[in-house]
Amino acid sequence: xxxxxxxxxxxxxxxxxxxxxxxxxGFTMGQLSTALRDPLNLNLNNPAASNALRLTTLEMSGRIxxxxxxxxxxxxxxxxxxxxxxxAMGIPISENYGLSFGVLPFSAxxxxxxxxxxxxxxxxxxxxxxxxxxxxxxYLNQALLLFDRLSVGVQLSYYFGSIDYRxxxxxDDASFLSSRYNRNYLVxxxxxxxxxxxxxxxxxxxxMILGARWEQNNDLATTFTQAAYTYTAIGSQALxxxxxxxxxxxxxxxxxxxxxxxxxxxARHPDISSFAWMxxxxxxxxxWSRFVGLEASPQELINSDRFSLGxxxxxxxxxxxxxxxxxxxxxxxxx
Numbered sequence: 001x002x003x004x005x006x007x008x009x010x011x012x013x014x015x016x017x018x019x020x021x022x023x024x025x026g027f028t029m030g031q032l033s034t035a036l037r038d039p040l041n042l043n044l045n046n047p048a049a050s051n052a053l054r055l056t057t058l059e060m061s062g063r064i065x066x067x068x069x070x071x072x073x074x075x076x077x078x079x080x081x082x083x084x085x086x087x088a089m090g091i092p093i094s095e096n097y098g099l100s101f102g103v104l105p106f107s108a109x110x111x112x113x114x115x116x117x118x119x120x121x122x123x124x125x126x127x128x129x130x131x132x133x134x135x136x137x138x139y140l141n142q143a144l145l146l147f148d149r150l151s152v153g154v155q156l157s158y159y160f161g162s163i164d165y166r167x168x169x170x171x172d173d174a175s176f177l178s179s180r181y182n183r184n185y186l187v188x189x190x191x192x193x194x195x196x197x198x199x200x201x202x203x204x205x206x207x208m209i210l211g212a213r214w215e216q217n218n219d220l221a222t223t224f225t226q227a228a229y230t231y232t233a234i235g236s237q238a239l240x241x242x243x244x245x246x247x248x249x250x251x252x253x254x255x256x257x258x259x260x261x262x263x264x265x266x267a268r269h270p271d272i273s274s275f276a277w278m279x280x281x282x283x284x285x286x287x288w289s290r291f292v293g294l295e296a297s298p299q300e301l302i303n304s305d306r307f308s309l310g311x312x313x314x315x316x317x318x319x320x321x322x323x324x325x326x327x328x329x330x331x332x333x334x335x
Contacts, residue, residue: 006110006134007067007079013299014291015253016109016134016163021045023086024061028335029310032280034262035211037151037197039273042090042100045260046213047141047153048195051098053090054273059102061085081110096145101138108134109163122176128168135161135187143195153195159220160188170233177230177241187253189220205269211262217290219252254292260284260306269317274333276318279311310335 006017022031025041033045042059043049063085070076088102114128136159143153163185170178193215200208228244266278284306291301312335316322322330 006108007069007081009111009113011109011111012129012131014288014293014301015107016131018107019105019134020063020085023059023088025312025335026310029280029312030282030308031306032262032264032282032308032310034195034213034260034282034284035197035209035264035280036262037199037209037211037264038275041274042088042102044086044088044102044104044139044141046195046197046211046262047155047193048143048151048197048211048213050090050100050141050143050153051092051096051145051151052143053092053098053100056092057090057100059089060087090141098143100141103136103138106135106137106159106161110134122171122173124172126168126170126172128166128170130166130168131164133161133163135159135163149199151197151199153197155193155195157191157193158189159191162186172233174232174234178233178238179228179230179244180238181226181228183226184224185251185253186223186225187220189222191215191218191220191255193258202265204267206265206267209262209264209266211260211264213258213260215255215258217255217257217287219254222251222253224249224251252292254290256289256291257287258285267318269314272314272317275312275314277311277313280309282306282308284308 008017011017020027021044022033023042023044025038026033026036033043036043037049037052039052039054042057064082067079068076069079086102086104088100090100092098109131112130114126116124116126119125138158140156141153143151145151165183167181193213195213198210202208225248227246230241231238232241260282262280262282264278264280266275269276286304288301289303293299312333314333316325316330
Protein backbone atom coordinates (compact mmCIF):
# COMPACT_ATOMS: atom_id res chain seq x y z
CA UNK A 1 0.00 0.00 0.00
CA UNK A 2 2.95 2.32 0.60
CA UNK A 3 4.44 1.86 -2.86
CA UNK A 4 4.03 4.41 -5.63
CA UNK A 5 6.22 3.06 -8.42
CA UNK A 6 4.87 4.98 -11.41
CA UNK A 7 3.79 8.49 -12.36
CA UNK A 8 3.45 7.73 -16.07
CA UNK A 9 0.18 8.13 -18.00
CA UNK A 10 1.41 5.28 -20.22
CA UNK A 11 0.98 2.92 -17.26
CA UNK A 12 -2.68 3.00 -18.36
CA UNK A 13 -1.81 0.34 -20.97
CA UNK A 14 -1.02 -3.34 -20.59
CA UNK A 15 -0.14 -4.20 -17.00
CA UNK A 16 1.40 -0.78 -16.39
CA UNK A 17 5.08 0.11 -16.28
CA UNK A 18 7.12 -3.08 -16.17
CA UNK A 19 9.60 -2.90 -13.30
CA UNK A 20 13.25 -3.47 -14.26
CA UNK A 21 13.73 -7.25 -14.37
CA UNK A 22 17.47 -7.29 -13.56
CA UNK A 23 19.25 -7.51 -10.24
CA UNK A 24 22.11 -5.16 -9.47
CA UNK A 25 24.90 -6.92 -11.37
CA GLY A 26 22.91 -7.13 -14.59
CA PHE A 27 21.24 -3.74 -14.10
CA THR A 28 24.64 -2.01 -14.09
CA MET A 29 25.61 -3.77 -17.33
CA GLY A 30 22.69 -2.78 -19.54
CA GLN A 31 20.31 -5.35 -18.02
CA LEU A 32 22.37 -8.39 -18.97
CA SER A 33 21.02 -11.59 -17.45
CA THR A 34 20.64 -14.56 -19.81
CA ALA A 35 24.33 -15.56 -19.92
CA LEU A 36 25.39 -14.13 -16.54
CA ARG A 37 26.80 -16.85 -14.30
CA ASP A 38 28.54 -15.47 -11.23
CA PRO A 39 29.43 -17.26 -7.95
CA LEU A 40 28.82 -14.15 -5.83
CA ASN A 41 25.76 -12.51 -7.45
CA LEU A 42 22.14 -13.51 -7.92
CA ASN A 43 20.51 -13.80 -11.33
CA LEU A 44 16.75 -13.30 -11.36
CA ASN A 45 15.97 -13.84 -15.03
CA ASN A 46 17.79 -17.04 -15.86
CA PRO A 47 17.13 -19.73 -13.23
CA ALA A 48 19.91 -21.88 -14.74
CA ALA A 49 22.48 -19.63 -13.02
CA SER A 50 21.30 -20.55 -9.50
CA ASN A 51 23.83 -23.39 -9.08
CA ALA A 52 26.77 -21.05 -9.85
CA LEU A 53 26.69 -19.59 -6.33
CA ARG A 54 29.51 -20.59 -3.99
CA LEU A 55 28.32 -18.66 -0.92
CA THR A 56 24.91 -18.07 0.61
CA THR A 57 24.03 -14.65 -0.77
CA LEU A 58 21.55 -12.04 0.43
CA GLU A 59 20.73 -9.14 -1.86
CA MET A 60 18.25 -6.28 -1.59
CA SER A 61 17.85 -2.84 -3.11
CA GLY A 62 15.69 0.26 -3.30
CA ARG A 63 15.19 2.70 -6.12
CA ILE A 64 14.70 6.43 -6.59
CA UNK A 65 13.34 7.75 -9.89
CA UNK A 66 13.17 11.37 -11.01
CA UNK A 67 10.83 11.98 -13.95
CA UNK A 68 10.33 15.22 -15.89
CA UNK A 69 6.88 15.46 -17.49
CA UNK A 70 5.75 18.08 -19.98
CA UNK A 71 2.97 18.81 -22.43
CA UNK A 72 2.58 21.35 -25.22
CA UNK A 73 2.33 24.85 -23.81
CA UNK A 74 2.51 23.71 -20.18
CA UNK A 75 5.26 24.00 -17.62
CA UNK A 76 7.46 20.95 -17.03
CA UNK A 77 6.68 19.08 -13.80
CA UNK A 78 9.28 17.02 -11.94
CA UNK A 79 8.03 13.92 -10.14
CA UNK A 80 10.05 11.78 -7.72
CA UNK A 81 9.26 8.25 -6.60
CA UNK A 82 11.16 6.03 -4.17
CA UNK A 83 10.33 2.41 -3.55
CA UNK A 84 11.46 -1.08 -2.61
CA UNK A 85 13.11 -2.80 -5.57
CA UNK A 86 13.67 -6.41 -4.50
CA UNK A 87 14.71 -8.77 -1.72
CA ALA A 88 16.34 -12.09 -2.62
CA MET A 89 18.51 -14.88 -1.23
CA GLY A 90 20.52 -17.64 -2.93
CA ILE A 91 21.75 -20.89 -1.34
CA PRO A 92 24.29 -23.32 -2.84
CA ILE A 93 22.85 -26.69 -1.79
CA SER A 94 25.57 -28.79 -3.45
CA GLU A 95 28.24 -28.49 -6.11
CA ASN A 96 25.70 -29.15 -8.87
CA TYR A 97 22.43 -27.90 -7.37
CA GLY A 98 21.45 -24.46 -6.11
CA LEU A 99 18.40 -22.34 -5.53
CA SER A 100 17.37 -18.75 -4.94
CA PHE A 101 14.13 -17.05 -3.95
CA GLY A 102 12.83 -13.54 -3.44
CA VAL A 103 10.07 -10.98 -3.80
CA LEU A 104 9.90 -7.93 -6.07
CA PRO A 105 7.45 -5.63 -7.85
CA PHE A 106 6.47 -6.86 -11.32
CA SER A 107 4.50 -3.94 -12.76
CA ALA A 108 3.26 -0.55 -11.57
CA UNK A 109 0.24 1.59 -12.42
CA UNK A 110 0.18 5.20 -11.31
CA UNK A 111 -1.34 8.18 -13.12
CA UNK A 112 -3.83 10.99 -12.64
CA UNK A 113 -5.08 12.94 -15.64
CA UNK A 114 -7.85 15.50 -15.92
CA UNK A 115 -9.44 17.81 -18.47
CA UNK A 116 -11.91 20.65 -17.97
CA UNK A 117 -14.63 21.84 -20.34
CA UNK A 118 -17.19 24.67 -20.14
CA UNK A 119 -20.64 23.60 -21.33
CA UNK A 120 -23.53 25.96 -22.09
CA UNK A 121 -26.14 26.14 -19.31
CA UNK A 122 -24.18 23.62 -17.23
CA UNK A 123 -20.91 25.32 -16.42
CA UNK A 124 -17.57 23.68 -15.82
CA UNK A 125 -17.26 19.91 -16.20
CA UNK A 126 -14.11 18.09 -15.11
CA UNK A 127 -13.24 14.62 -16.39
CA UNK A 128 -10.64 12.81 -14.33
CA UNK A 129 -8.87 9.50 -14.92
CA UNK A 130 -6.83 7.72 -12.25
CA UNK A 131 -4.97 4.44 -11.95
CA UNK A 132 -3.03 2.89 -9.08
CA UNK A 133 -1.61 -0.39 -7.89
CA UNK A 134 0.37 -3.07 -9.69
CA UNK A 135 1.48 -6.68 -9.59
CA UNK A 136 4.14 -8.28 -7.41
CA UNK A 137 6.11 -11.48 -7.79
CA UNK A 138 7.48 -14.13 -5.45
CA TYR A 139 9.87 -16.47 -7.22
CA LEU A 140 11.84 -19.66 -6.61
CA ASN A 141 14.77 -20.50 -8.92
CA GLN A 142 16.28 -23.99 -9.03
CA ALA A 143 19.15 -25.21 -11.19
CA LEU A 144 20.95 -28.52 -11.77
CA LEU A 145 24.31 -28.93 -13.52
CA LEU A 146 24.51 -31.83 -16.01
CA PHE A 147 27.65 -33.26 -17.65
CA ASP A 148 29.80 -30.48 -16.05
CA ARG A 149 28.83 -28.15 -18.92
CA LEU A 150 25.05 -27.80 -19.13
CA SER A 151 22.94 -26.14 -16.45
CA VAL A 152 19.14 -26.40 -16.59
CA GLY A 153 16.84 -24.32 -14.42
CA VAL A 154 13.21 -23.63 -13.68
CA GLN A 155 11.60 -20.59 -12.09
CA LEU A 156 8.28 -20.94 -10.28
CA SER A 157 6.58 -17.57 -9.79
CA TYR A 158 3.56 -16.49 -7.81
CA TYR A 159 2.00 -13.28 -9.14
CA PHE A 160 -0.29 -11.26 -6.92
CA GLY A 161 -1.58 -7.73 -6.64
CA SER A 162 -4.40 -5.32 -7.28
CA ILE A 163 -4.91 -2.70 -9.99
CA ASP A 164 -7.55 0.02 -9.66
CA TYR A 165 -8.92 2.35 -12.32
CA ARG A 166 -11.29 5.25 -11.71
CA UNK A 167 -13.10 7.63 -14.05
CA UNK A 168 -14.97 10.72 -12.84
CA UNK A 169 -17.31 13.19 -14.49
CA UNK A 170 -17.67 16.02 -12.00
CA UNK A 171 -19.95 19.07 -12.19
CA ASP A 172 -19.24 22.18 -10.18
CA ASP A 173 -22.96 22.96 -10.24
CA ALA A 174 -24.38 21.01 -7.28
CA SER A 175 -27.76 20.71 -9.03
CA PHE A 176 -26.18 18.14 -11.39
CA LEU A 177 -25.14 14.70 -10.14
CA SER A 178 -21.55 13.75 -10.83
CA SER A 179 -20.72 10.14 -11.73
CA ARG A 180 -17.89 7.74 -10.95
CA TYR A 181 -16.87 4.42 -12.51
CA ASN A 182 -14.52 2.14 -10.54
CA ARG A 183 -12.81 -1.01 -11.80
CA ASN A 184 -10.61 -3.35 -9.75
CA TYR A 185 -8.57 -6.34 -10.87
CA LEU A 186 -7.26 -8.73 -8.21
CA VAL A 187 -4.60 -11.12 -9.55
CA UNK A 188 -3.41 -14.30 -7.80
CA UNK A 189 -1.83 -17.20 -9.71
CA UNK A 190 1.39 -19.11 -10.48
CA UNK A 191 3.51 -19.38 -13.61
CA UNK A 192 6.77 -21.00 -14.69
CA UNK A 193 9.76 -20.12 -16.87
CA UNK A 194 12.77 -22.17 -17.94
CA UNK A 195 16.44 -21.47 -18.53
CA UNK A 196 19.58 -23.06 -19.96
CA UNK A 197 23.26 -22.19 -19.72
CA UNK A 198 26.12 -23.97 -21.50
CA UNK A 199 29.67 -23.40 -20.21
CA UNK A 200 32.53 -23.80 -22.69
CA UNK A 201 36.15 -23.48 -21.41
CA UNK A 202 38.41 -21.55 -23.79
CA UNK A 203 41.79 -22.05 -22.07
CA UNK A 204 43.88 -19.61 -19.99
CA UNK A 205 41.10 -19.52 -17.36
CA UNK A 206 38.71 -18.10 -19.92
CA UNK A 207 35.24 -19.41 -20.59
CA MET A 208 32.27 -18.73 -22.81
CA ILE A 209 28.68 -19.04 -21.61
CA LEU A 210 25.65 -19.41 -23.87
CA GLY A 211 22.27 -18.78 -22.23
CA ALA A 212 18.59 -19.00 -23.14
CA ARG A 213 15.34 -18.32 -21.28
CA TRP A 214 11.69 -18.90 -22.15
CA GLU A 215 8.43 -17.98 -20.42
CA GLN A 216 5.09 -19.08 -21.87
CA ASN A 217 2.06 -16.79 -21.99
CA ASN A 218 0.01 -18.66 -19.42
CA ASP A 219 -3.25 -17.44 -17.95
CA LEU A 220 -3.31 -15.75 -14.56
CA ALA A 221 -6.54 -16.02 -12.55
CA THR A 222 -8.08 -12.58 -12.00
CA THR A 223 -11.12 -11.40 -10.08
CA PHE A 224 -12.79 -8.42 -11.71
CA THR A 225 -15.21 -6.06 -9.96
CA GLN A 226 -16.75 -2.86 -11.23
CA ALA A 227 -19.22 -0.31 -9.90
CA ALA A 228 -20.73 2.88 -11.26
CA TYR A 229 -22.65 5.38 -9.16
CA THR A 230 -23.69 9.00 -8.99
CA TYR A 231 -22.61 11.37 -6.27
CA THR A 232 -22.95 14.95 -5.16
CA ALA A 233 -19.70 16.91 -5.26
CA ILE A 234 -19.13 19.19 -2.27
CA GLY A 235 -15.67 20.69 -2.43
CA SER A 236 -13.20 17.82 -2.51
CA GLN A 237 -15.75 15.38 -1.06
CA ALA A 238 -17.93 12.96 -3.00
CA LEU A 239 -21.22 11.98 -1.34
CA UNK A 240 -22.56 8.78 -3.03
CA UNK A 241 -26.18 8.80 -4.23
CA UNK A 242 -27.41 6.02 -6.51
CA UNK A 243 -25.69 2.86 -7.77
CA UNK A 244 -25.91 2.63 -11.55
CA UNK A 245 -24.31 -0.79 -12.00
CA UNK A 246 -22.29 -3.35 -10.06
CA UNK A 247 -20.61 -6.55 -11.25
CA UNK A 248 -18.10 -9.16 -10.09
CA UNK A 249 -16.65 -11.98 -12.19
CA UNK A 250 -13.60 -14.19 -12.78
CA UNK A 251 -11.34 -13.31 -15.68
CA UNK A 252 -8.12 -14.66 -17.24
CA UNK A 253 -5.12 -12.42 -17.81
CA UNK A 254 -2.67 -13.83 -20.35
CA UNK A 255 1.00 -12.86 -20.00
CA UNK A 256 3.08 -12.37 -23.16
CA UNK A 257 5.51 -15.01 -24.40
CA UNK A 258 9.06 -13.96 -23.51
CA UNK A 259 12.32 -15.22 -24.98
CA UNK A 260 15.93 -14.18 -24.42
CA UNK A 261 19.31 -15.36 -25.68
CA UNK A 262 22.73 -14.32 -24.41
CA UNK A 263 26.47 -14.79 -24.79
CA UNK A 264 29.23 -13.89 -22.35
CA UNK A 265 33.02 -14.34 -22.40
CA UNK A 266 35.23 -13.81 -19.39
CA ALA A 267 38.47 -14.72 -17.64
CA ARG A 268 38.70 -16.02 -14.08
CA HIS A 269 41.68 -15.48 -11.80
CA PRO A 270 42.87 -18.39 -9.60
CA ASP A 271 42.87 -16.16 -6.49
CA ILE A 272 39.22 -15.14 -6.78
CA SER A 273 36.07 -17.06 -7.59
CA SER A 274 34.47 -14.40 -9.80
CA PHE A 275 35.56 -13.05 -13.18
CA ALA A 276 38.56 -10.74 -13.49
CA TRP A 277 36.85 -9.37 -16.61
CA MET A 278 33.75 -10.27 -18.56
CA UNK A 279 31.74 -8.94 -21.50
CA UNK A 280 28.29 -10.04 -22.58
CA UNK A 281 25.43 -9.52 -25.01
CA UNK A 282 21.69 -10.15 -24.61
CA UNK A 283 18.69 -10.12 -26.93
CA UNK A 284 15.16 -10.32 -25.51
CA UNK A 285 11.70 -10.43 -27.09
CA UNK A 286 8.31 -10.04 -25.37
CA UNK A 287 5.26 -10.82 -27.53
CA TRP A 288 2.92 -8.14 -26.21
CA SER A 289 0.86 -8.45 -29.40
CA ARG A 290 -0.49 -11.71 -27.92
CA PHE A 291 -1.20 -10.17 -24.51
CA VAL A 292 -4.78 -10.55 -23.26
CA GLY A 293 -5.26 -8.01 -20.54
CA LEU A 294 -7.78 -6.28 -18.35
CA GLU A 295 -9.90 -4.73 -21.08
CA ALA A 296 -13.01 -5.97 -22.88
CA SER A 297 -11.42 -4.93 -26.20
CA PRO A 298 -7.77 -5.52 -27.24
CA GLN A 299 -5.33 -2.65 -26.70
CA GLU A 300 -3.41 -3.47 -29.91
CA LEU A 301 -0.02 -3.56 -28.24
CA ILE A 302 3.08 -4.46 -30.24
CA ASN A 303 6.07 -6.69 -29.46
CA SER A 304 9.04 -5.24 -27.58
CA ASP A 305 12.72 -5.96 -28.25
CA ARG A 306 15.69 -5.41 -25.95
CA PHE A 307 19.38 -5.42 -26.88
CA SER A 308 21.91 -5.29 -24.04
CA LEU A 309 25.68 -4.96 -24.16
CA GLY A 310 27.81 -4.70 -21.05
CA UNK A 311 30.85 -5.84 -19.15
CA UNK A 312 32.79 -5.69 -15.92
CA UNK A 313 36.45 -5.60 -14.94
CA UNK A 314 38.43 -5.92 -11.71
CA UNK A 315 41.74 -4.20 -12.60
CA UNK A 316 43.87 -5.79 -9.85
CA UNK A 317 43.26 -9.26 -11.26
CA UNK A 318 42.76 -8.34 -14.90
CA UNK A 319 46.22 -6.68 -15.33
CA UNK A 320 49.43 -8.33 -14.12
CA UNK A 321 51.15 -5.05 -13.26
CA UNK A 322 48.37 -4.22 -10.77
CA UNK A 323 48.29 -7.61 -9.01
CA UNK A 324 50.26 -6.38 -5.96
CA UNK A 325 49.05 -2.80 -6.19
CA UNK A 326 47.94 -1.11 -2.97
CA UNK A 327 45.80 1.38 -4.84
CA UNK A 328 42.27 0.81 -3.41
CA UNK A 329 40.68 1.75 -6.75
CA UNK A 330 42.37 -1.22 -8.44
CA UNK A 331 40.45 -3.53 -6.12
CA UNK A 332 37.02 -2.20 -7.13
CA UNK A 333 34.92 -3.88 -9.79
CA UNK A 334 33.83 -1.57 -12.61
CA UNK A 335 30.78 -2.28 -14.72
